[in-house]
Amino acid sequence: MAKKQTRKQLIFEEAAKLFRDKGYLATSVRELADKVGLEPSSLYSHIKSKEEILQKICFDSAQKFIDGINEIEKLNATPSEKLKALIALHITIATEDSTSVTVFNDEWRHLSQDVLKEFLVLRRDYESRFKNIIKKGIELGEFKNINPSIALYTILTSVRWLHYWYKPGRQLSPTDIEKDICTLLIKGLKE
């Protein structure tokens, strides 16, 4: 039982790495089997399909963001503080689960129709809640009167390069990175 969990886990981990490095479509089941040390057909004792793996990665990652924003919304804090917490959340997830998050960001569109629809609902909901925090901040005069969608997407995507640059063991810690990105987005680059 414990061993089975380990094998299955290994498959998902190696798959995530391959999806990240080559993309979902460019990753073959045979290649994955090779990484895990099995024959292709043997994989199917552990997984239902190749797409099942992508689904798990995408929805697990999504859940992390949702859990995060759930906590942040509960906070008794100003929009400024909540926004900072959100940026911190994204950076934490991007540095701690860099592999999965890259796949989540770049490969979700290869989900099959039904699952894709589910996924997009989650995403739309998340974006809407994020946007509400921005809107609130504008209302209260904490934020500049910028189009909320523009602010939302600029902030959302401005954290999406991390996986490609950040390597654990870099001189800069996630905390340092977080500080700089927060500064840039909230106070601007200009001195």
Add this chain to the structure above:
Amino acid sequence: MAKKQTRKQLIFEEAAKLFRDKGYLATSVRELADKVGLEPSSLYSHIKSKEEILQKICFDSAQKFIDGINEIEKLNATPSEKLKALIALHITIATEDSTSVTVFNDEWRHLSQDVLKEFLVLRRDYESRFKNIIKKGIELGEFKNINPSIALYTILTSVRWLHYWYKPGRQLSPTDIEKDICTLLIKGLKE
């Protein structure tokens, strides 16, 4: 001759759209042929290979950015002004060539080894020149003392969502968008 150009152009345009919507690997030559109104084999009277199309899209887009930064570097302007011009450049390209730029951003990694190497050289060079402008701004005290790489990548990627949100005919013009994004990145969201 004119007709040939038109046909070939049509193929590249339809291919770009398909690559944007489904990804390079998920786009089949048969599907492309269908869009163009030809049989698959007939495509090869106009193109050398499927990858040739991807190459053209990627390098043509790259050239636009390079041309842009060439002009900007020549300007007798402060780093602040140059940065603004760079952001404007990215937004202009993203709104005017939204299709190609999306492919350029998301599909370059499917270029074959040799060409990929070339491509990455161009990109590294561009990023380095962009970063130098940021560094200069920090030196002169125009910009905050943020890690230049972090500033670079945050700015670079913060413009990459446009293709997904921007549709010609939206209430917001590219100029409006540009204004908001510049404000956000340079002066920050905080009032």
Add this chain to the structure above:
DNA sequence: ATTTCACTTACGAACAATCGTTCGCAAAGA
């Protein structure tokens, strides 16, 4: 301690489908 039994895991072979591309040949245009 040994045997039995059910269940999980692994394998080799093969499947149908799809992929990008080639080839010989005909039609069309200059």
Add this chain to the structure above:
DNA sequence: TCTTTGCGAACGATTGTTCGTAAGTGAAAT
């Protein structure tokens, strides 16, 4: 007549997955 363009058929390669079967595993029964 020569070159360009288009087509149908087919190529070899690769794709995700299935199937029958054998080996391994752990608990229950002898």
